[in-house]
Amino acid sequence: MSDYAVKAGKSNGSAGEEYLSLGRNKLIEMHRTMLLIRRFEEAAAKAYSQQKIGGFLHLYIGQEAVAVGSIAALREEDYIITAYRDHGHALTRGADPNKLMAELFGKYTGTSKGKGGSMHFFDVARNMLGGHAIVGGQIPLGTGIAFKIKYRREDRVCVTYMGDAATNQGSFHESLNLAALWKLPVVYIVENNMYGMGTAIDRASAVTDLYKKGSAYGIEGMVTDGMNVFAVYDSVKEAVKKARELSLPTLIEVRTYRYRGHSMSDPDSVYRTKQEVDEEKRRDPIEQMKAFLLTEKIATQKELDNFDEEAKKEVSSAVEFAESSPQPPLESMYDDIYV
Amino acid sequence: MEITFREALNQAIVEEMERDDSVFIVGEEVAHYQGAYKVTQGLLQKFGPQRVIDAPISESGFTGLSVGAAMVGLRPIVEVMTFNFSLVAFDQIINNAAKMRHMSGGQLKVPMVIRGPNGPAHQLAATHSQALESMYAHVPGLKVVVPGTPKDGKGLLKSAIRDDNPVIFMESEIMYGLKGDVPEGEYTIPLGKADVKKQGKDATVVAYGKTVNLAFSAADLLAKENIDLEIVDPMTIKPLDEEPILKSVRKTNRCVVVSEAWPFASVASEIGYRVSSKAFDYLDAPVELVTAEDVPMPYNKNLEHNALPTLEKVVAAVKKVLYL
Incomplete structure (x- = not known):
């Protein structure tokens, strides 16, 4: 794909060169993180089909640029919180793929000792405050984290992710009202992948430009291309600046697409066509990034191939770690219920 | 010293807010109105609007917000005007407050108190007259406290505020005016003791x-x-x-x-x-x-x-x- 420069960045079609200022290391890291997410998800899908992973498994494939582009605009001390499609956010935050895969396998070495599973990834040491499985349930939590930042007068922000369908929940509207009323440093990111499970957005929401939903609360809305990591980065950077400097919330709608079904058990042929999915894949975030890195001579094809090999290796050793890890002891079910 | 149940609870909140600046109170009418049942009388004047916070009628929102604040180190006291209204925040209490520690494998704790009147008062009919302790007691991860005297109310509320778990603290409209002997000075009554x-x-x-x-x-x-x-x-x-x-x-x-x-x-x-x-x-x-x-x-x-x-x-x- 050679048209990255048109798609990258702001919608006015500005050239991608401006992102060179991020520096080679950061650009490469962003690319490798997107690759790691994709390979991790592919391995998880395989393990799920082998019944090594149970429950619900919601894959992030196609949406990698959202977690990576947004977190690139944050500092380590900033908080993030998300919904149940949470693998990408945890990996981007630097959570150990071994422990995450072990969590998917339900093992005692997992991030939640096998009690959380796919929908409940937490890495509190890295300020990743969870994966939350009730649609919209995490939005007040993220708002409360921002409340604490303001209460303690800290130089931090909280990015609160949600899916498009969550914007129809009461918790979304109550949170936006509180964040605007109390001027909280929170950035709401709606990962609009166009479907709430099998329901297309225009069958679920009276307003399909989701960024407009902030206007009822006086919250600025932004919309950005979620298949382009730089576009996401730009929008989030601007919103984070506003949160940090003015303690004001922003609602960013990121238009993205998931290549797989809602979860592993979702036959997506019921509600969308293969043609539509193929069309979306032409905007693939990883392919766009590769084109950028090659054209700008930041990396060679050989290096890109190596990155992919390394991502695959990292993921397969995570699978080995998960497989060889112990089951939680029975008595551990009584742990960590009360302090 | 003989004081009302309401005053005893007020003393507990004041003492704990003086003791620990991570404690704040949020709820409907808790600040300017001085509390729907006057339990929070004088708190706004004493601690200011940063720590005594009037919330919109938005129980799911401000309860969930408080769970989030507790996850990162604050110690919220959420006043529900009555526990009947806590039902609007049931998802936040049961799926988030109660389970956070378990789901995170012990990485997080949720030190918060959700308090207010519970049970029937006088002719408030079906939606405003229900004792909901059984529902909350059903859920692992929550503590449930129902004091019966001013002395117990004060000592237990102080312990609840210091507790590192989410505590459902259930009072009663009818009891707020009841008087009873309360010890002078600092005391607490441990949770989990009959x-x-x-x-x-x-x-x-x-x-x-x-x-x-x-x-x-x-x-x-x-x-x-x-x-x-x-x-x-x-x-x-x-x-x-x-x-x-x-x-x-x-x-x-x-x-x-x-x-x-x-x-x-x-x-x-x-x-x-x-x-x-x-x-x-x-x-x-x-x-x-x-x-x-x-x-x-x-x-x-x-x-x-x-x-x-x-x-x-x-x-x-x-x-x-x-x-x-």
Whole structure:
């Protein structure tokens, strides 16, 4: 794909060169993180089909640029919180793929000792405050984290992710009202992948430009291309600046697409066509990034191939770690219920 | 020092807010209005609007916000105007507050108190007259406290605010004006400990919250017939301190449980089960439960009165376990 420069960045079609200022290391890291997410998800899908992973498994494939582009605009001390499609956010935050895969396998070495599973990834040491499985349930939590930042007068922000369908929940509207009323440093990111499970957005929401939903609360809305990591980065950077400097919330709608079904058990042929999915894949975030890195001579094809090999290796050793890890002891079910 | 239940709770909040600047209180009408039931009287003037925060009518929002704040180190006190309105925030309390520690494999804790009046008051009808402790006690991860006196209210609320778990702290509109002796100076009462409120030898009455007073009324009445009741108040419903209850039943061999909550799958049925199971050999009669009728609360005054535990019902239950 050679048209990255048109798609990258702001919608006015500005050239991608401006992102060179991020520096080679950061650009490469962003690319490798997107690759790691994709390979991790592919391995998880395989393990799920082998019944090594149970429950619900919601894959992030196609949406990698959202977690990576947004977190690139944050500092380590900033908080993030998300919904149940949470693998990408945890990996981007630097959570150990071994422990995450072990969590998917339900093992005692997992991030939640096998009690959380796919929908409940937490890495509190890295300020990743969870994966939350009730649609919209995490939005007040993220708002409360921002409340604490303001209460303690800290130089931090909280990015609160949600899916498009969550914007129809009461918790979304109550949170936006509180964040605007109390001027909280929170950035709401709606990962609009166009479907709430099998329901297309225009069958679920009276307003399909989701960024407009902030206007009822006086919250600025932004919309950005979620298949382009730089576009996401730009929008989030601007919103984070506003949160940090003015303690004001922003609602960013990121238009993205998931290549797989809602979860592993979702036959997506019921509600969308293969043609539509193929069309979306032409905007693939990883392919766009590769084109950028090659054209700008930041990396060679050989290096890109190596990155992919390394991502695959990292993921397969995570699978080995998960497989060889112990089951939680029975008595551990009584742990960590009360302090 | 004799003060009202309301004043005792107010003292607990003031003392804990002075002690720890991570404690804040949020709820409807808690600040400028000085509290719908005046429990938060004077707090705004003392601590300012950063820590005494009027919330919009948005229980799911401000309860969830407080769970989030607790996850990152603050110690919120959420005042629900009544626990009836906490139902709007049920998802935040049950799926987030109660389970966060477990789901995160112990990475997080949620030190918060959700407090307000619980149970029926006067003719508020079905949506505003329900004792919901059984629902909250059903959920692992929550602690549930239902104090029955001003002294207990103050000491338990201070412990609840210092506790690192989410605590459901249930008061009563009707009790706010009741007076009782409260010790001078600093004291706390530990969560998870029952209290034998009255020694007696003929039958054990287990009562908590508002029904403690009802149990005392029954004891006074029955004393005239030379029936000597022992009254055990669990104070904390969850975790339930069952040993003092069992110990009392092993002594009296008879047990009546009094609760304003509905009977099905309830705190009363749980206590009844535990006594029947763990003190079986000591019982001289089946355990009797005196609970609310299994009906939504009617508005009519007489219907309401009779839908609740009454003095007559408690006395009758005691006589039944005594075969009188």
